[in-house]
Amino acid sequence: MLSVSLAGIKLENPLMLASGILDQNGYTMKRILEKGAGAAVTKSIGKEPRSGYVPPIVSVIEGGLINAVGLSNPGIRNISGEIKIAKESNKPVIGSIFGATPDEFLSLAASMQDFGVDAVELNLSCPHVKGVGTEVGSDPSLVKEIVKTLKGSLRIPVFSKLSPNVNSVLEIANAAIDSDGLVLINTVKGMAIDVYARRPVLSNGFGGLSGPAIRPVGIRYVYEVKKELDPLIIGVGGIENGIHAIEYFMAGASAVQIGTALMKYGCQIFSNISREIGEFMKAEGFQELDQMVGAGIL
Amino acid sequence: MIHSKITEKIRETPSTCTLKFEWDAAVLPGQFIMIWIPGYGEIPMSISDTGNPKAITVKAYGPPSARLQELGVNDKLFFRGPYGVPFTEVKERKLIIGSGSGMACLMPLVDSKSTVMISAKKASELLYRGKINAENVIYITDDGSEGTRGFPDTVLRDFDTKEFHMVYVCGPEAMMYKVLGILSARQNRAEFSLERSMKCGIGICDSCSIDGIQLCRDGPVIGIERLKNSIEFGRSKLDHSGKRIRVEI
Numbered sequence: 001m002l003s004v005s006l007a008g009i010k011l012e013n014p015l016m017l018a019s020g021i022l023d024q025n026g027y028t029m030k031r032i033l034e035k036g037a038g039a040a041v042t043k044s045i046g047k048e049p050r051s052g053y054v055p056p057i058v059s060v061i062e063g064g065l066i067n068a069v070g071l072s073n074p075g076i077r078n079i080s081g082e083i084k085i086a087k088e089s090n091k092p093v094i095g096s097i098f099g100a101t102p103d104e105f106l107s108l109a110a111s112m113q114d115f116g117v118d119a120v121e122l123n124l125s126c127p128h129v130k131g132v133g134t135e136v137g138s139d140p141s142l143v144k145e146i147v148k149t150l151k152g153s154l155r156i157p158v159f160s161k162l163s164p165n166v167n168s169v170l171e172i173a174n175a176a177i178d179s180d181g182l183v184l185i186n187t188v189k190g191m192a193i194d195v196y197a198r199r200p201v202l203s204n205g206f207g208g209l210s211g212p213a214i215r216p217v218g219i220r221y222v223y224e225v226k227k228e229l230d231p232l233i234i235g236v237g238g239i240e241n242g243i244h245a246i247e248y249f250m251a252g253a254s255a256v257q258i259g260t261a262l263m264k265y266g267c268q269i270f271s272n273i274s275r276e277i278g279e280f281m282k283a284e285g286f287q288e289l290d291q292m293v294g295a296g297i298l
Numbered sequence: 299m300i301h302s303k304i305t306e307k308i309r310e311t312p313s314t315c316t317l318k319f320e321w322d323a324a325v326l327p328g329q330f331i332m333i334w335i336p337g338y339g340e341i342p343m344s345i346s347d348t349g350n351p352k353a354i355t356v357k358a359y360g361p362p363s364a365r366l367q368e369l370g371v372n373d374k375l376f377f378r379g380p381y382g383v384p385f386t387e388v389k390e391r392k393l394i395i396g397s398g399s400g401m402a403c404l405m406p407l408v409d410s411k412s413t414v415m416i417s418a419k420k421a422s423e424l425l426y427r428g429k430i431n432a433e434n435v436i437y438i439t440d441d442g443s444e445g446t447r448g449f450p451d452t453v454l455r456d457f458d459t460k461e462f463h464m465v466y467v468c469g470p471e472a473m474m475y476k477v478l479g480i481l482s483a484r485q486n487r488a489e490f491s492l493e494r495s496m497k498c499g500i501g502i503c504d505s506c507s508i509d510g511i512q513l514c515r516d517g518p519v520i521g522i523e524r525l526k527n528s529i530e531f532g533r534s535k536l537d538h539s540g541k542r543i544r545v546e547i
Contacts, residue, residue: 031510074541
């Protein structure tokens with residue numbers, strides 16, 4: 001009842017581990033997959049190793065979390081072992097990558113394909129590192145070029161993760177429309193100041209807000225993009241229970257990603273949400289997930 | 299973020315000092331806080347005195363801990379926590395094995411039924427030397443400048459542990475790995491406080507994970523049975539970038 005096919009990738013349930021949360025150590029991804037996630041997306045990987053920002057990299061606020069981890073990653077040549085470990089779960093693993101140019105994205109994606117990932121997710125939306133992420137993902141012609149380059153060369157599906165921190169999400173979604181799916185949304189740019197220290201908490205100053213506070217923002221963009229452009233959408237932002245996930249399905253998402261909620265609920269959250277979705281479908285008379293996708297769009 | 303003020307500063311060894319501060323919170327032995335030194339960084343610190351005032355014992359490893367050591371009485375402290383799973387406390391006789399600054403998280407466990415093995419490179423670096431009110435204190439130094447020359451595992455090998463209801467261990471991974479090896483062949487209950495690069499403290503960044511669990515949330519205290527079956531302990535860990543590196547044993 002909960003299985004779903006995303007651009008040909010079979011997931012036993014529509015709940016994916018979001019990129020950036022508990023996904024740099026292969027053993028962690030493997031455990032989360034074994035505990036009930038339908039698929040896992042790796043931490044975003046670039047060409048070279050990056051240590052990321054000096055902590056504090058997170059600030060917990062009411063309604064969520066602000067983070068500026070700084071794209072810490074071991075570099076593409078050091079990630080294959082972790083992917084191999086995660087794949088021991090026999091579940092789909094999606095490789096997230098970030099870069100500055102189409103060629104850089106292509107080189108990273110080709111390596112990921114060689115490492116055996118089931119799809120790549122393009123990070124066109126990290127809000128806190130110069131020269132990559134949103135800086136790339138807010139330029140429609142560059143986004144179009146990156147997607148075109150990858151789609152012409154890869155065997156595996158390409159998902160584009162987009163940012164809400166742009167003038168027009170619709171314009172960027174349209175530029176990325178040839179992707180096999182759009183992932184909406186990344187974190188919302190934000191900041192927290194400690195009034196006793198009289199300075200921003202995060203060492204980077206600003207960061208990305210995630211968690212329940214951004215769910216209405218995510219729902220709105222999923223709804224709008226699905227209604228206007230009708231691509232395959234993976235929804236992400238503030239999901240903590242089955243009803244939240246269903247809200248995303250009804251806005252137009254075919255699957256969802258979960259990240260910040262692991263802070264509060266641990267990796268048990270995946271099996272809990274699966275159960276809650278099943279209960280809802282039974283009570284409301286849905287046989288297939290597909291019947292709920294876009295059901296809330298007027 | 300919680301804020302408090304330093305009420306007392308105690309020089310422990312040439313490289314280590316203890317900072318006391320008021321904090322009216324329930325903290326159990328083995329738990330830790332993420333302490334923020336504005337402009338320098340944020341680091342995990344074990345609570346070395348769980349009463350009130352509470353205390354942390356700081357060794358200068360990098361810029362944040364070096365700056366922390368420069369702070370004095372009345373300076374502000376910023377932190378969040380307490381975090382982590384505490385040690386399981388027992389009323390009976392216990393053996394406490396602490397090496398280097400690892401002794402800090404074990405200090406709240408010490409009582410009159412404790413036998414404490416403290417080790418350091420040399421006599422002047424023995425943490426809490428002369429301050430431990432235990433049944434028995436055994437000093438061990440790498441160079442033999444005080445107590446037994448060697449390491450905790452060399453002493454433990456010929457040390458009868460049958461009478462201890464629990465063994466608590468904290469120190470460098472190489473030492474703990476060897477102690478685990480010795481205790482695995484005996485019937486002792488034991489708990490180890492592990493260390494990995496820690497960034498978020500709240501179970502989401504994956505920096506401190508070992509065998510799929512997060513030390514900041516499900517640790518840092520891990521029981522011997524779980525550790526015996528560990529894939530990563532004593533073998534590999536991730537560096538600050540997430541690159542897998544070998545643990546030197």
